[in-house]
Amino acid sequence: xxxxxxxxxxxxxxxxxxxxxxxxxxxxxxxxxxxxxxxxxxxxxxxxxxxxxxxxxxxxxxxxxxxxxxxxxxxxxxxxxxxxxxxxxxxxxxxxxxxxxxxxxxxxxxxxxxxxxxxxxxxxxxxxxxxxxxxxxxxxxxxxxxxxxxxxxxxxxxxxxxxxxxxxxxxxxxxxxxxxxxxxxxxxxxxxxxxxxxxx
Numbered sequence: 001x002x003x004x005x006x007x008x009x010x011x012x013x014x015x016x017x018x019x020x021x022x023x024x025x026x027x028x029x030x031x032x033x034x035x036x037x038x039x040x041x042x043x044x045x046x047x048x049x050x051x052x053x054x055x056x057x058x059x060x061x062x063x064x065x066x067x068x069x070x071x072x073x074x075x076x077x078x079x080x081x082x083x084x085x086x087x088x089x090x091x092x093x094x095x096x097x098x099x100x101x102x103x104x105x106x107x108x109x110x111x112x113x114x115x116x117x118x119x120x121x122x123x124x125x126x127x128x129x130x131x132x133x134x135x136x137x138x139x140x141x142x143x144x145x146x147x148x149x150x151x152x153x154x155x156x157x158x159x160x161x162x163x164x165x166x167x168x169x170x171x172x173x174x175x176x177x178x179x180x181x182x183x184x185x186x187x188x189x190x191x192x193x194x195x196x197x198x199x200x
Contacts (some may be wrong), residue, residue, distance in 0.1 A: 009082070010036055016039055019041060019153060020041050023041055025041045025042055026041070026042060026043065026170055027039050027040075027041060027043040028033075028040050028041075028042055028044055028047070031097070032085055058108035061062060063107060066096045066097070067096070067097045067098070067099050067146075068087075068091040068096050068097070068098050068099070068149060069098070069100075069101060070084050070087055070088055070091075070097045070098060070099070070100050070101070071101045071103055072084055072100065072101070072102050072122075073102070073105075073108075074102060074104060074108050074111065074114040074115045075108070075114070076118070085122060085125055085126070087132075088100070088122065088126055088147065089126055089129060091149075092129040092130040092147065092149045092151075093129060093151075094149075095149050095151050095155065095157065096149065097133065097146060097147065097148050097149065098130070098146070098147045099144060099145075099146050099153075100119060100122060100141060100145045100146070100147065101142050101143070101144050102115035102136075102142060102143040102144075103141065103142055104141050104142065104143070105136060105141070109141060112138060112143060115143040116136050116143065117144065119136045119145045120136075122145075122147075123145070123147060126147065127152060128150075129149065129151075130146065130147040130148055130149050130150060131148055131150065132145060132146075132148075133146045133147060133148035133158075147191070166188055
């Protein structure tokens, strides 16, 4: 193959190397298992650099799912529950998984159904944002459940960026709208008008 992808045809290794030297390019084997093997004339240094840049960009755009953890007590206060639920909602909206842990102490260990009901309630409260990825299970003194987000991390990230762009575009700095002036903003003009009337 030529430098632009054109077919050169079947040539000997010597002729291929000669073509590479004449074009000031490298002869690179791109399909070793083909019969005969396929080679291409290219700038191998440039090819490696571009490949590395593409791989770096792909890693940068790759979204990593993070597992957040929220800990609850079986007899949690209603206000505390709402606060913890708010954290779960925020994590799910961001595209993160949430590991919810119920911690049992003392006699509470004999009432695992309390923790199970609490986890079920939480799962139902956030059902629009996430789903139960791992059902509640007892782990020593704790009961654990994992909730996964409906949206992928990349989707949530894109939505946040779009929302931020809309917010920035809706209220540009420096624009003056009707109703933005307040009492005292025109005092200079008023004083100048009064001075003009006194001179007359």
